[in-house]
Amino acid sequence: MDGIDLALVETDGVVIHGLGPAGFHPYDQADRQLLRKALAAAAHLTDRDARPEALAEAEAMVTHRHIRAVDSFLASCQLGPGGVDLIGFHGQTVLHRPEEGLTMQIGDGRKLAAHVGIPVVYDFRAADVALGGQGAPLVPLFHRAMARNAGLTGPIAVLNLGGIANVTYIEAGDDEALIACDTGPANALIDDFMLKRTGFPIDRDGAHAACGTVNEAVVDSLLDNAFFTRPPPKSLDRNAFVLPDLSALSVEDGAATLTAFSARATASIIPxxxxxxxxxVLCGGGTHNAELVRRIREATGAEVAIADDLGWSADSMEAQAFAFLAARSLRKLPLTLPTTTGVTAPVSGGVLATPPDTGAMARLKR
Structure with a gap:
């Protein structure tokens, strides 16, 4: 919930021909407050199309912020609407309970397409969930394309550290072998704890955690969860793990404890x-938390690299991935596989919204 990432990608949905500039537009404090209200409002919904008041307000905000972000980004790249063929618009996840057939990403793709004059692919997860998949993670096929471009040989893992951490495992000697799943919280519990204790929703650079002592009993209790022994594919809602009562711990010790938990949760997938x-290979906002990166290196006992070390972009990979997936969606290529989400068969997904300007679709068909 920090803001909107944007990235320009040249791709046919199979090969990544080029990565262009990237941008970031932060949400302000009021936006984040509204998103937290939306998360609370969505917690008990059973209809993914429902939009009670806080959700409707948050969806309008998310859509407007993306319109503003796209306009600003295109201007900074000196690109008019005709310079971009397609937008992949993930939106903001406020509900993800795939075991109940529910996933909700707010953000109106039709309004975005109409305002910016570019076709938009959105609602990427619903088709997978409808066919029995976990709806997450969606990025493994992009990770594999990036690994191929870099000439990396497996077995390697690409780990995205957002609110929830998700991993793509790429097998040695078999380009088609992919395994993926969520591994547990990455930043979510740390951010919630810091907001509660300091009023600021981040442990910047992991500075507090680096000065603290891990409460091993708390970590053990958090790891005593059937999720960590369940084989992949599997996924989590951001609120699947509730922030434990750490009031007896200092800010530093609480941050250290939750950081250790995130790292060990990641390592729990190895067996x-x-x-x-x-x-x-680590990407996502959690790469800026040096203590989290250090503890992941310690917990996995393997070589750990930040995506930037490979010439990739740790901050932009999610945005790049949804550009790549939008191109795949347009061509009806699979976005998810049985080994990445547990879906019954490889499935495409996404909904295409076209602007009133029919010339935009003519460009796509060329």
């Missing part, structure tokens, strides 16, 4: 993989 990854 469930065909082989331990020889290399972990």
């Amino acid at each position: 469930l993989l065909p082989q331990p990854p020889r290399l972990w």
Whole structure:
């Protein structure tokens, strides 16, 4: 909930031909407050189309912020609407309970397409969930395309550290072998704890955690959850793990404890993989938390690299991935596989919204 990432990608949905500039537009404090209200409002919904008051207000805000972000980004790249063929618009996840067939990402793709004059692919997860998949993670096929471009050989793991951490395992010697799943919280519990204790929703650079002492009993209790022994594919809602009562701990010790939990939750997937990854490539906002990165290196016992070390972009990979997936959706190519989400068969997904300007679709068909 920090803001909107944007990235320009040249791709046909199979090969990544080029990565262009990237941008970021932060949400302000009022936006984040509204998103937290939306999360609370969505917690008990049973209809993914329902929009009670806080959700409707948050969806309008998310849509407007994306319109503003796209306009600003295109201007900074000196690109008019005709310079971009397609937008992949993930939106903001406020509800994800795939075991109940529910997933909700707010943000109106039709309004975005109409305002910016570019076709938009949105609602990426619903088709997978409807066919029995976990609806997450969606990025493994993009991770594999990036690994191919870099000439990396497996077994490797690409780990995205958002609110929830998700991993893509790429097997050695078999380009088609992919395993993916969520591994547990990455930043979610740390951010919630810091907001509660300091009023600021982040442990910047992991500075507090680095000065603290881990409460091993708390970590053990958090790891005593059937999720961590369940084989992939599997996924989590952001609120699947509730912030424990850490009032007896200092800010530093609480941050250290939750950071250790995130790292060890990541490592819990290793026994469930065909082989331990020889290399972990980290991306996402959690890469800025040096203490979290250090503890992941310690917990996995393997080589750990930040995506930037490979010439990738740790901050932009999610945005790049949804551009790539939008191109795949347009061509009706699979976005998810049985080994990445548990869906019954490879399935495409996404909903295409076209602007009133029919010339936009003519450009796509060329």
